[in-house]
Amino acid sequence: MKEKYYAFSAYLKDVFGEKVYKLPVNLPITCPNRLDGDGCSFCGEVGTGFEAMEGHTPVKVQLEGTKAHIAKRYGANKFIAYFQNYTNTFMPLDEFKRYLYEAVEVSDLVGISVSTRPDCIKKSYLDVLNEIKEKHHLKITVELGLQTVNYHTLERINRGHGLGEFIDAVLTIAQYDFDICTHVILNLPGDEQMDIVECAKVLSALPIRIVKIHSLYIPKNSKLYTEYKNGNINICTKEEYLKRLCEFLAYLREDMVVERLFSRVPKEDAVFSNWGTSWWKLRDEFEVMMEELGYQQGCKCDYLQGKALNRWGIES
Numbered sequence: 001m002k003e004k005y006y007a008f009s010a011y012l013k014d015v016f017g018e019k020v021y022k023l024p025v026n027l028p029i030t031c032p033n034r035l036d037g038d039g040c041s042f043c044g045e046v047g048t049g050f051e052a053m054e055g056h057t058p059v060k061v062q063l064e065g066t067k068a069h070i071a072k073r074y075g076a077n078k079f080i081a082y083f084q085n086y087t088n089t090f091m092p093l094d095e096f097k098r099y100l101y102e103a104v105e106v107s108d109l110v111g112i113s114v115s116t117r118p119d120c121i122k123k124s125y126l127d128v129l130n131e132i133k134e135k136h137h138l139k140i141t142v143e144l145g146l147q148t149v150n151y152h153t154l155e156r157i158n159r160g161h162g163l164g165e166f167i168d169a170v171l172t173i174a175q176y177d178f179d180i181c182t183h184v185i186l187n188l189p190g191d192e193q194m195d196i197v198e199c200a201k202v203l204s205a206l207p208i209r210i211v212k213i214h215s216l217y218i219p220k221n222s223k224l225y226t227e228y229k230n231g232n233i234n235i236c237t238k239e240e241y242l243k244r245l246c247e248f249l250a251y252l253r254e255d256m257v258v259e260r261l262f263s264r265v266p267k268e269d270a271v272f273s274n275w276g277t278s279w280w281k282l283r284d285e286f287e288v289m290m291e292e293l294g295y296q297q298g299c300k301c302d303y304l305q306g307k308a309l310n311r312w313g314i315e316s
Contacts, residue, residue: 004290005249005297008210008259015139016110021074022082023066027099028056031087032120033160040147041157041227042185044219044269059102067106080111080141089116089125097128104136111139113181118144118169119161130176141179141210144169149202150195153188158223167206174207181210181259186244188216189233196244197251201303204253211252212259215241215282217273225271238275238282242289247300249290254298261286 003010012020033039063081070076081103089096103112112132126142133140144166148154151162166182173180182203186196203211216235218224227233236244245261252258262279274282290296302310309316 005258008257011257020078021070021076022080023063024082024084025062026085029086038223041223044222059099060105063106078110080113082113084115087117087120088114089120113141115143118166121169121172126176142173143181145183147185148188149199153190170206179209182208183212185214185216187236187241196248200248200251210257210259213261214263217263217265217270219270242286246289249297250295250300253301
């Protein structure tokens, strides 16, 4: 049976011929949005580096330690160094370069993935990544947090950038032979299904290779936690989220890679996560819904390259 979507694990096997595992790296850095104020309303005090070591631990030590654990547990042979937490291009260029060159000292690396923000992309940083790609023959991925294309929601969650900055960042990165990965949250308060469909369309129209989909979780000590506790926000139901996820994939370009469908966060770190349901049970329910709807990824992606001309059979 044909898979319902192009999973990241399948993509890595297509590229590298076997399973590849990401090794999270945590650096002693922050985010410009935190320096300007409270940061994004959904972000907790530790950012997203739940599985990573302390940021002051040398990069090579972090990678070697996590690699040894994963290699033993899964019999893994190939790895991606994943600079995950906060904004990994928000530092002086020489520091950025030093951290990357610490990573490439680790054997069995096939790639480097750098997570950052759309307003922290400059060609000088991309040039460093390109230098490493060419010298060490590594696959480079730049991960951009967008979360939503609804600029009203971006403002409400204090994202610190709009849709324009995201498009500019994508077009700048696209000048290099890198994969671009975009992070989105499909159930932000204020977003509706039409926003999720438009998000799939915008991503599909841009030179983006990978999308990482998150379900909203609310960390303790986040601004969103206060709003949630006071009853000032509404989070859509589990069933509504699954419907949004199905529609998002239906409108998503068929060749785009889907890295994740739901957030995965330790229960003790969040006051709300996945409606109290394990991510694998949500995945099972999602697959049933996709089957019932008769959906495959891209089955509604008919809006690119002259939709009206195609609809009316007008040849150019």
